[in-house]
Amino acid sequence: MKTPAKITTAAIAVVVCGAIQGAALNVIPAPNSIVEKEGVFTGNIAEAISYEMDGAIPEEGYRLVVETNSLKVAYSTEAGKFYAMQTLAQLRSQEGVPCVEIVDAPRFKWRGVHWDDCRHFMGKEALLKTLDAMALNKLNVLHWHLTEDQGWRIEIKKYPRLTEVGSIRPGSPLPVVLKDPSCQTYWQNNNIPYGPFYYTQEDIKEVIAYATARHITIIPEIELPGHALAAISAYPQLGCTGEQFDPWWHWGVSEHIFCGGNDDTIKFLEDVLDEVCELFPGPIVHIGGDEAPKKAWKSCPKCQARIKELGLEGEEGLQGWMTDHFTKYLASKGKRAVGWDEILDGNPGKDTIVMSWRGPGGGINAAKRGNDAVMTPIDPCYLDQVQGIADDPYEYINYGLVITLERCYGFNPTAGIPEEEQAHILGGQGNNWTEYSWNPSEYEWKLWPRMCALAECLWTNLENKDWPDFKRRAAVMRSRLIRERHINCAPIE
Numbered sequence: 001m002k003t004p005a006k007i008t009t010a011a012i013a014v015v016v017c018g019a020i021q022g023a024a025l026n027v028i029p030a031p032n033s034i035v036e037k038e039g040v041f042t043g044n045i046a047e048a049i050s051y052e053m054d055g056a057i058p059e060e061g062y063r064l065v066v067e068t069n070s071l072k073v074a075y076s077t078e079a080g081k082f083y084a085m086q087t088l089a090q091l092r093s094q095e096g097v098p099c100v101e102i103v104d105a106p107r108f109k110w111r112g113v114h115w116d117d118c119r120h121f122m123g124k125e126a127l128l129k130t131l132d133a134m135a136l137n138k139l140n141v142l143h144w145h146l147t148e149d150q151g152w153r154i155e156i157k158k159y160p161r162l163t164e165v166g167s168i169r170p171g172s173p174l175p176v177v178l179k180d181p182s183c184q185t186y187w188q189n190n191n192i193p194y195g196p197f198y199y200t201q202e203d204i205k206e207v208i209a210y211a212t213a214r215h216i217t218i219i220p221e222i223e224l225p226g227h228a229l230a231a232i233s234a235y236p237q238l239g240c241t242g243e244q245f246d247p248w249w250h251w252g253v254s255e256h257i258f259c260g261g262n263d264d265t266i267k268f269l270e271d272v273l274d275e276v277c278e279l280f281p282g283p284i285v286h287i288g289g290d291e292a293p294k295k296a297w298k299s300c301p302k303c304q305a306r307i308k309e310l311g312l313e314g315e316e317g318l319q320g321w322m323t324d325h326f327t328k329y330l331a332s333k334g335k336r337a338v339g340w341d342e343i344l345d346g347n348p349g350k351d352t353i354v355m356s357w358r359g360p361g362g363g364i365n366a367a368k369r370g371n372d373a374v375m376t377p378i379d380p381c382y383l384d385q386v387q388g389i390a391d392d393p394y395e396y397i398n399y400g401l402v403i404t405l406e407r408c409y410g411f412n413p414t415a416g417i418p419e420e421e422q423a424h425i426l427g428g429q430g431n432n433w434t435e436y437s438w439n440p441s442e443y444e445w446k447l448w449p450r451m452c453a454l455a456e457c458l459w460t461n462l463e464n465k466d467w468p469d470f471k472r473r474a475a476v477m478r479s480r481l482i483r484e485r486h487i488n489c490a491p492i493e
């Protein structure tokens with residue numbers, strides 16, 4: 001009997017016997033095809049399992065056949081084999097593994113989680129736990145936000161002050177309940193130095209190895225030209241004015257950005273990217289591009305001279321030139337650039353990937369002009385927003401939106417994209433910024449289980465999605481993440 005993944009539990013009871021009836025449907029993300037059979041495998045999995053390469057199976061896809069006396073896995077890539085094992089881990093219970101035939105492959109190839117270590121440093125232990133949780137949910141990209149106005153978090157050997165100076169800020173905002181809009185203490189400094197917090201290159205190699213073993217690609221982000229105050233604090237000559245600053249103790253967007261007219265600043269960024277490209281084996285590097293105020297550039301003789309010399313269209317043209325320069329620089333090292341959707345203002349090259357965050361519009365426009373895009377619109381992909389659960393103890397950014405689990409589950413990265421352009425949509429990701437997450441426990445609470453919902457949107461074909469059934473499975477996954485990974489998960493209401 002052929003049944004779609006969204007078969008109901010009631011229907012399953014007909015074909016799956018005993019105490020684990022319906023267990024196949026505990027899998028997140030929902031597999032794209034399930035045939036339930038009678039019987040349960042109760043033997044030794046390690047002894048009974050066999051593997052087979054099958055070139056006809058799509059990349060990252062797999063076939064898993066469980067019978068009462070055997071388990072067979074077929075795949076065409078190691079990632080596919082790995083995902084078959086993730087499914088098996090979720091099928092398995094104390095009673096055994098239900099007999100089943102699953103044929104599965106992801107809807108999208110970019111299934112990401114964005115991780116911000118800059119505003120609050122979450123650290124290696126929390127990150128490794130999250131990589132485990134990602135693997136279980138078949139998420140395969142970690143977008144690692146490493147540089148900001150409030151802190152520089154990656155060791156660069158050529159420029160030691162980036163971490164000696166740039167990873168320490170002179171305080172943080174006093175925690176306050178933002179739910180009280182009259183509260184002003186948020187803009188008071190607690191005057192407690194924050195840092196030094198950063199990853200050494202050895203730490204980063206360890207994280208990369210851990211991720212690689214779980215078929216997760218890490219995409220490092222070096223923000224340019226904006227969100228650069230921590231770097232400018234370490235090396236004031238990188239900015240337009242040469243002024244000395246501290247990394248910001250408070251949140252927001254600094255007007256002091258990398259000087260686009262200074263050849264030494266360009267060389268500095270190339271040097272940083274050299275070390276980043278050497279360190280990270282993945283094929284893509286994120287070069288930021290969002291929220292770069294142009295005030296300092298307007299009055300900077302070097303920036304203005306570059307605009308004039310190259311005939312650029314003002315300051316936006318200068319940012320476009322920088323994006324183009326570093327995209328080509330990365331290409332010369334065999335890497336592809338991704339940038340936030342503001343880079344579209346600068347007419348990026350066709351190989352540049354656009355990350356659509358201010359809404360779906362950036363991704364829609366990118367696909368129209370022939371660029372690949374990753375969809376991560378604030379609604380519903382920004383997980384630092386209120387999640388609409390009762391008595392939530394934590395603080396959130398307030399965009400006036402409530403991004404519930406169900407709202408996340410409604411995410412469709414290709415909505416609004418004509419069919420012939422949909423191949424440009426590589427996938428999507430959940431973004432979790434850390435201004436309002438003081439520690440990993442709060443951060444995890446915001447990620448999970450909403451990230452499970454986004455994971456299913458990125459893996460499971462639209463026709464196989466089913467909100468009530470997802471909600472049931474999400475409760476099982478939530479218990480697993482708490483029990484096995486000690487991850488703090490929000491309740492499912």
Ligand code: ACM
Binds near residue numbers: 290291340357
């Ligand atoms: C962003 O949220 N500024 C990309």
Ligand code: ZN
Binds near residue numbers: 259262296301302
């Ligand atoms: Zn300048």
